[in-house]
Amino acid sequence: MTTWIPDLSRFPGPVYRGIVAALAHDIDTGRLPAGSQLPPHRLLADLLGVNVSTVTRAYKEAASRHLIGGEHGRGTYVLGHADSLNLFALADRGRLIDLSTNTPAYPQHDDDLQQALAALLARGDAGLLLHYQSNLAWQQQRLAAARWLALRGMPASAERIILCGGAQHAVASALALHSRRGDTILVEALTYPGMMAIARQLGLQLHPLAMDAAGVRPDALDAALSQRIGRIAVLMPTLHNPTTITMPSGRRRAIAEVLSRHDALLIEEDVYGQLPTDAPPPVATLLPQQVIYVTSLSKSVAPGLRFGILHDPNASRQTLDDALHNTSWLVSPLAAQLACNWINDGTAERRLHWQRQELAARQEIARNALAPLTGQGIHFDLPDASPHGWLRLPAGRDAEQTQQQLRQQGIACSAGYLFTVQRHTPCNALRISIGAANGRDDLARAMLLLQAQLAG
Incomplete structure (x- = not known):
């Protein structure tokens, strides 16, 4: 076994932080796969010429980020990217006010599911939903999905749609269909x-494209395509996660022009696209033959349905079905039927309207709480209808330390480093997910604690 020795020359600053940054970098680049054993504290200290306490502090910091773990008799080993995976699990609401999980707000009293299940049971043939479905049943559900896309201004053929277990499953299916292991x-x-999790699972590399206030820069995309770094892009033009940026129409046209000129493929993830009432049309409407469009009901209606929609303009019906079968065989017929019934009877649109209204109320709470900090180098980006805000901190305040301090006070949020494609890239910001808090009162308490922490 080769002993891991971090290269600290790339990471200036305190040595313990350099060890953590090097560890994260080597995990990202594959030098340290999950399960790799790390040298004991004293051995690494001797190799680096530092005190044992410095290595102990670094390992403790890395463990707090869930990069490494330890067991008696096994030593210290790499967990991988567990810290980012924690974002998919709601924080324990008994202990924390959760502003870390990007989930929609929940109504305090919600009987839509009970009514929907009662209506299904009243049909008398609900048991059929426990079996594989006929092509006719899936076709009816794809038609409902096409109607949902039409509400977004996205024309779609039901024959070009596959139903997936959420948007992440849809993106993974599209990449599995159109890329090969090792592609960028x-x-x-x-x-x-x-x-990032999809890329690791499929053996893909990610190349970061520079962004500005309008989203991905066309020149960055053009350069990457000209240099043949990759031929597929995955972008989120509306309420980008985490920065909240919505590409204006002019930027979308510029991106479409670059894609068209290089005959490149775009997977457009539009999970937040239904939330704003004034979002520009999807890029897919500008370049329909070169854009795979992905959305879901998770951010606008109900995440538990796991109802994702993938529209591929070029793949045959058989190819699309094979892409689904190769990843999960099929989506849950029961969940798909519930989702489609809600689309057809207007429940989905009603829940979307409620989500917009609730987010507007929560945004007012968040903005008012942080308003006194205006002019102190703190910038809070929270556009209308966004379920998350992007809190950019001044140079003198470290986002990771602030995240840890907030957690000690009972508030969970997400530090910017979790979203960097190249993990050593500086990103001094916090993502604040206002939908995850268990009601407006919890959100108000959390935002006041956040204000006090930032003002201190």
Whole structure:
């Protein structure tokens, strides 16, 4: 076994932080796969010429980020990217006010599911939903999905749709269909951890594209395509996670022009696209033959349905079905039928309207709480209808330390490093997910604690 020795020359600053940064970098690049054993504290200290306490502090910090773990008799070993995976699990609401999980707000009193299940049972043939479904049944559900896309201004053929277990499953299916292990995928320089998890699972590399206030820069995309770094891009043009940026129409046209000129493929993830009432049309409407469009009901209606929609303009019906079968065989017929019934009877749209109203109320709470900090180098990006805000901190305040301090006070949020494609890239910001708090009162308490922490 080769002993891991971190290269600290790339990471200036305190040595313990350099060890943690090097560890994260080597995990990201594959030098340290999950399960790799790390040298004991004293051995690494001797190799680096530092005190044992420095290595102990570094390992403790890495463990707090869930990069490493330890067991008696096994030593210290790499967990991988468990810290980012924690974003998919709600924080324990008995102990924390959760502002870390990007989930929609929940109504305090919600009987839509009970009514929907009662209506299904009243049909008398609900038991059929426990079996494999006929092509006719799936076709009816794809038609409902096409109607949902039409509400977003996205024309779609039901024959070009596959139903997936959420948007992440849809993106993974699209990449499995159109890429090969070892390919490089072009993504925003800041992207959601789920995209990184997909890349690891499929053996893909990610290339970060520079961004500005309007989203991915066309020149960055053009350069990557010209240099043949990759031929597929995965972008989130509306309410980008985590930065909240929505590409204006002009930027979307510029991105479409670059894609068209290089004959490149875009997977457009539009899970937040239904939330704003004034979002520009999807890029897919500008370049329909080169854009695979992905969305779901998770951020706008109900995440528990796990109802994702993938529209591929070029793949045959058989190819699309094979892509689904190769990953999960099929989505849950029961969940799909519930989702489609809600689309057809207006429940989904009603829940979308409620979500917009609730987010507007929560946004007012969040903005008012942080308003006194205006002018102190703190910038809180929270556009209308966004379920998450992007809190950019001044140079003198470290985002990771602030995240840890907030957690000690009972508030969970997400530090910017979780979203960097290249983990050593500086990102001094916090993502604040206002939908995850268990009601407006909890959100108000959390935001006041956040204000006090930042003002201190």
